[in-house]
Amino acid sequence: MTFSTDSSALICSALTKTFADTPVLRGVDLAVPPGAVVALLGPSGCGKTTTLRLIAGFDFPDSGDIVINGRHVAGTGVQIAAENRRVGMVFQEYALFPHRSVLDNVAFGLGGSARDRRAQAAALLERIGLAGVGDRMPHGLSGGQQQRVALARALAPKPELLLLDEPFSNLDAGLRAQVRSEVRTILSRAGITSIFVTHDQEEALSFADNVAVMLEGRVAQFGSPSTIYRTPVSREVAAFVGEANFLPGEARGDVVYCALGALRLGAPLNGAVDVLIRPEMIDLHPQEDGAAVVLWREYYGYTQRVGLRLAGGAALTARVGARWEGAVGDTVAVTISGAVCAFPRR
């Protein structure tokens, strides 16, 4: 089997893995272009971390192949060990070596003389804004600092691929956004192909160049964040990525008929469907004889969520601008801007 025709930094094809009779991966296919930051997004138990560990080489697939920069690292008859893959990894709880100083942690994967290694590590620490903490022990650092040290350690040996396992899940909300953008800057500057695992769809959409949505041991959809969000390939993907309202409808070519009337379809379709309506597609207009009643309202400042009940009884959640003025019990008219997606009803 050859993969040389493909210029992808990473190819996973038909990976399967079973733990104790439970199939965790059921054929994972993935191709990551060089330099991209890819999010593996999925609910817990979907196999995303297992996929990451197979790529890292901590475990081997039951079947299927993994190719990194044209090098076949796992598959039939091939089992390249983790230490020979040049794949860096940032662990969920960072896994900093508690018995080594910060500098020694960063220098751990470097080669050369002790002096060179320390100098390189110090330079790296400086680049990530942690100059001066090199002599401290890891447990003396804050969570955000530990995160960056773990990143520096993984980047130090200049790996071909960087893997991050739930890299931000251990940080509290306030810190998370800040650390995230710092990490993003570091990754872009390094220009390294990165794959990170997350169950947080907002994190995946905002951080990644491409998102692979994993559901039940397979990659359900791979694409840019906007593609994934705007044109999900299945009702499941749509439900998992972002907030979704589904209304039953009848598709006839470019138009679908549902409780909100006739809506324009992005792609032609026929038959019974579920229509996906994202909350922000909904516009509300005060109107005495409108089709919907406001059930509840959550005010966030920059935005607000509004719960509606349609005349037919269906419930909808809308996201409207901060300036929308309305009250619970108001009757409103509902319009949809733009084309909608629909999925054939099973």
Add this chain to the structure above:
Amino acid sequence: MRKTFRLFTLLVFFGSIAASLLAAAQDASPLVVYSGRSEGLIAPILEQFSAETGIPVEVRYGGTAEMAATLLEEGANSPADVFIAQDAGALGALAQAGLLASLKPETVALVPAAFASPDNVWVGLSGRARVLVYNTEVLGEDQLPASITDLVDPAWARRVGWAPTNASLQAHVTALRVLLGEDAARAWLEAMVANGTQSYDNNRAVVQAVIDGEIEVGLVNHYYLFGFLAEDPDVPAANYFFPDGDVGSLINIAGAGVLATSDQADAAESLIVWLLGESAQTYFAEQTYEYPMIDGVAIDARLTPLDEIQSPEIDLTDLSDLEATLELLSETGALP
């Protein structure tokens, strides 16, 4: 369920403590014997004593030395009435600490003077002689040396065996130090080692090696040979006693004394007298082939009678300085 279990374990715990306290409280005050002689070699005869006299006996078994050390620690509060020891040294140590009561003159008179303490606080119960066991297929009695000191002759090189870790041999070396002096004892040990004397783990192994022809003679206690004779009367080995009061023919004893703190000294002494009686003495002679301390007890026909052994004159309590002996044994290389 788990709570019940926890409760149960607690009950068992405190219950058993209470039970043992109770047991300690209702003491029927039997005669308490501390025995350095092991259970198999004395329990039947003590049971017989109880059956005959109606005096209940409670026995605590342990090593002679450990028992002596225990008695020294217990001091005035010892629950023991009688101490039965496997060697005279332990009895000597207790006597020196003033822990043994004087025995009645008639009790002491039951045994030969050499086998009782000079100040009448302990008596021997049975005797064990040091002998040279030899292979009768290789050697005749006339070819054997006249003295233990002759074994260092190059003619005996690599033909002699001993068990330097054995307490009896060590007591024997102590006797050598006492009788011949430190320098002579050291010279003898060095010469024995230089002469290629073979070391064994214990006396039994020495006798076995003599029977197997691995060595020709061995320094052991007299009764080990009889263990082998009991299994096979035709084993090619015999005991040889060095003549003329040679230090090689040392006779040591297993003995007993009454604790000064005993509150039933009479009963205690009656046990000792009984142990010197005919049935107990016969038991020792038959069971272990040791020498009885009293006249009129038949001994095995193959044993040289005690009064025919020309043993050296020595106060057995002088044999308690073992530390110096051990030092000498290791300095001369007899002990590895």
Add this chain to the structure above:
Amino acid sequence: MQLTRSIFGSGSDARWLTALRAPMRRVRRRSRTMSILTLIAALTVAVTLLPIAYLAVRALGSGSEGLAYALSPRTLAVVGNSIALAAAVAISAALVGVPFAWLTTRTTLPLRRFWLVAGSLPMVIPSYIGAMIFIAAFGPRGLAADLLAPLGVEKLPPIYGFVGAWLSITLFTYPFVALPVRAALLNTDPAQEEAARSLGLRRRAVFWQVTLPQLRPALAAGMLLSALYALSDFGAVALMRFDAFTRVIYTQYTSSFDRERAAVLALMLVAVTVAILVLERRVSRRGGGNYRAGTGCARRSVPIRLGVWAIPALLFCVLLVGVGVALPVGLLGSWLLRGAAVGAELSPVVTPTLNSLSASLLSALASALLAIPPAYLALRSRSRFRQWLGSAAYLGNALPGLVVALAFVFFASNFLPSLYQTMPILILGYCTRFLPLSIGATRSALTQINPRLEDAGRGLGLRRWQVILRITAPLARAGITSGAALVFLSAMKELPTTLLLAPTGFETLPADIWTATSEARFAQIAAPALFLVVVAALSLMVMLWQERQTADRL
């Protein structure tokens, strides 16, 4: 110090934790529970220090003569011998125990569970039996010599002296290292090793640079136990004729009846022990506070495929189990059969077995309870005195059984005559000898418990004693149980304490074995010895079962 470090060890949450703890500390300042715990711990430690008080009394009696004896070349040589033996045993026990622990936790070794159980069994064999078997097998006229003689091997390398004592004690103590190291291997976060591998380190380098440093506290604790065993063991050094402390102390007590000199020697042994304890504390403290940050990413590490290395690994296990288990049990069995064949009278072992069982069980229970206060204080208190209490209890374990037993003979017969030679004193003696085993196990179990959980309990309104009962103790249950099992096993084997302190007429297995040994009746040694090994092996099952439970829960 220890406390702050263990809190900060959890990493990311350090910030809010410091904020959380600040007001709490004020509330906690005066805790009645802590005072009661301190009192219990102090009493416990006082009892375990009785033997040292006794030794001091005895040694003072000797005056300047004692000092001269202590400084005599021969005594100093004995000190050197003992230190050399303890160090050699600790190192070799680690060299055997760590690979064994690693093979049985991290690799695809065939029949892993079997090797684990069989390979841990040597620790249930008392050294006085083990050394006897060793001599019977490898002595100048032993089994091996007989087997090799036809092959032209005339002389085996001598096993007496240092080599014999060292090898036999190593063989019977390496499980003391292997078991805690196994627990540590099961508990460490495999992510650290994976991180090292993703940084390009080969397996071997990962082991040396990442795994081993994390095992340090467990390794140090295990090596400490085997060193203390080597210092206090009598059976092996006596049979192997090696002039270690215990052998000379025994000689002084039992042959020369010189209690002063024996006490001087024993006090020097205590001093050596203190030095070793300080060393161990230093070593294990450096790597302290390594409990896992959370259980969120808990995962078993992927077993390492041994490939062709399975063959040397199996040979290693076969050798350990062969020499440490099959040989002793086989020889004992053959003695039994030979005895039965010639119609030797085999003593009934039911009563002694039940007696040994009940005394050891009670001691295990008592020391499990008594170990909690000192262990808890050592880790959770910042007072130096309380931390010291946890360490001081170790001193009893280094003293030879005879010394501890005689100390109790002295104190009980003179000050508690109504309890003398009763079960409680026997149990007290066992506890003094073996409390450190359960303190050690309880302590390492407590180290693994994140103090955050206890804080959470207090946050929910529990008082400190309620926290200990409802959170700490249940979480540490596996460790406490293993400690109790270890005490049980040691008490089953213990000879001098049993002989001197047991109620009169209380037959026990070790006493039976001793009697048979002193009468040189091999067939009669075999039956009680085999029973002892079987019963002690049951406690090993308890330990391994607990280990499995803990591992499953993580």
